[in-house]
Amino acid sequence: MTDRKDMLVGAGTDTRLCHIGHDPSSFHGFVNPPVVRASTVLFPDVHTMETGQQKYTYGTHGTPTTDALCEAINELEGSAGTILVPSGLAAITVPFLAFLSAGDHALIVDSVYFPCRRFCDTILKRLGVEVDYYDPEIGAGIEALIKPNTRLVHTEAPGSNTFEMQDIRAIADAAHRHGCVVTMDNTWATPLYFKALDFGVDVTIHAATKYPSGHSDLLMGTVSANAAHWKTLEEANTNLGMCVSSDDAYQILRGLRTMGIRLEHHQKSALAVARWLEGRDDVARVLHPALPSFPGHELWKRDFKGASGIFSFVLAVDDPDQFKPKARAFLDSLRLFGLGYSWGGYESLAVMVNLQDRKIRKAPSEGPVLRLQIGLENVEDIIADLERGFKAAAEV
Numbered sequence: 001m002t003d004r005k006d007m008l009v010g011a012g013t014d015t016r017l018c019h020i021g022h023d024p025s026s027f028h029g030f031v032n033p034p035v036v037r038a039s040t041v042l043f044p045d046v047h048t049m050e051t052g053q054q055k056y057t058y059g060t061h062g063t064p065t066t067d068a069l070c071e072a073i074n075e076l077e078g079s080a081g082t083i084l085v086p087s088g089l090a091a092i093t094v095p096f097l098a099f100l101s102a103g104d105h106a107l108i109v110d111s112v113y114f115p116c117r118r119f120c121d122t123i124l125k126r127l128g129v130e131v132d133y134y135d136p137e138i139g140a141g142i143e144a145l146i147k148p149n150t151r152l153v154h155t156e157a158p159g160s161n162t163f164e165m166q167d168i169r170a171i172a173d174a175a176h177r178h179g180c181v182v183t184m185d186n187t188w189a190t191p192l193y194f195k196a197l198d199f200g201v202d203v204t205i206h207a208a209t210k211y212p213s214g215h216s217d218l219l220m221g222t223v224s225a226n227a228a229h230w231k232t233l234e235e236a237n238t239n240l241g242m243c244v245s246s247d248d249a250y251q252i253l254r255g256l257r258t259m260g261i262r263l264e265h266h267q268k269s270a271l272a273v274a275r276w277l278e279g280r281d282d283v284a285r286v287l288h289p290a291l292p293s294f295p296g297h298e299l300w301k302r303d304f305k306g307a308s309g310i311f312s313f314v315l316a317v318d319d320p321d322q323f324k325p326k327a328r329a330f331l332d333s334l335r336l337f338g339l340g341y342s343w344g345g346y347e348s349l350a351v352m353v354n355l356q357d358r359k360i361r362k363a364p365s366e367g368p369v370l371r372l373q374i375g376l377e378n379v380e381d382i383i384a385d386l387e388r389g390f391k392a393a394a395e396v
């Protein structure tokens with residue numbers, strides 16, 4: 001692997017995506033790693049068993065296939081170690097369980113992925129962890145919210161559904177002055193467009209379900225930690241018994257090979273659609289960090305290397321009683337866009353966003369929020385479908 005690692009020094013992102021994670025010479029020259037399905041692993045003798053002196057010991061602790069994926073993710077994140085968990089949501093809950101104890105306080109961004117809030121308000125609360133939500137645009141001001149028992153600060157940028165940007169560096173610096181762990185859900189940007197650990201994040205979280213998978217056919221989460229936090233994370237994962245199948249790990253590694261070129265295409269098409277939307281009178285606002293009109297644009301430009309394919313827009317509707325009827329008519333008229341949760345696959349999706357859970361960043365007053373995942377279809381076809389939506393909404 002040393003030769004291969006040397007070859008990748010200074011190489012471009014797509015080159016690295018093609019070659020990280022598996023060394024063909026380690027397995028008969030096959031380009032891809034073997035899919036090792038395993039629970040039991042045999043030991044040659046009792047001594048080896050008693051001393052645990054063997055690389056693989058049991059299926060829950062990893063296989064050559066899951067290791068290949070973890071190694072690839074570590075390369076992309078610059079992390080000391082990565083765990084694989086069964087969903088993106090588990091990639092949030094496992095580190096929270098790893099780093100929080102009864103009596104601790106956690107600060108969670110208000111524009112957080114909703115099921116994270118649900119976990120905090122139910123299970124964390126029951127376990128005696130106190131949670132407060134903070135404004136995504138708080139920046140260094142987070143320091144005022146840190147209490148003596150604050151142990152963890154969770155960030156997500158851009159935020160779910162409304163895409164507020166966060167000054168991750170400023171938040172991490174403030175949190176570290178008080179000994180807090182900084183976690184970040186970095187699913188939107190992937191490690192290609194934002195390298196969270198370089199901005200002071202300790203533990204970076206991804207729903208690999210999204211762009212790493214890329215095909216809407218599997219669920220997985222990855223959690224990567226810097227050296228100071230890796231041991232605690234790994235131990236918690238072992239204690240909780242979390243693991244994924246080698247079949248799924250193989251598929252995610254396969255997805256990573258093309259993630260760079262897919263993301264470029266998602267980025268280009270989504271921006272084209274966002275600009276087109278911005279020019280329309282029946283659109284109140286487009287919530288996309290790469291648009292200069294977006295309030296968090298400067299932060300995005302300063303810290304991020306790109307934008308992915310998911311954003312929202314606010315349909316301009318005068319009468320609040322018409323928000324939902326018009327949004328429903330818009331969505332029901334779409335033919336190319338599927339109505340469905342999740343994103344990151346090759347196909348376009350649309351949903352009406354529910355912002356009822358927000359405590360600080362309330363829903364916009366100008367109209368309903370519609371979230372679009374722009375897939376790999378031709379942009380003209382995507383726009384033609386959206387034209388249908390606007391026409392249907394106007395007729396309500």
Ligand SMILES: *Cc1c(COP(=O)(O)O)cnc(C)c1O
Nearest residue numbers: 087088089113187207209219220
């Ligand atoms: C989808 C998503 C998750 C959860 O991923 P699943 O694999 O669907 O559980 C977590 N965080 C963000 C930001 C997401 O968009």
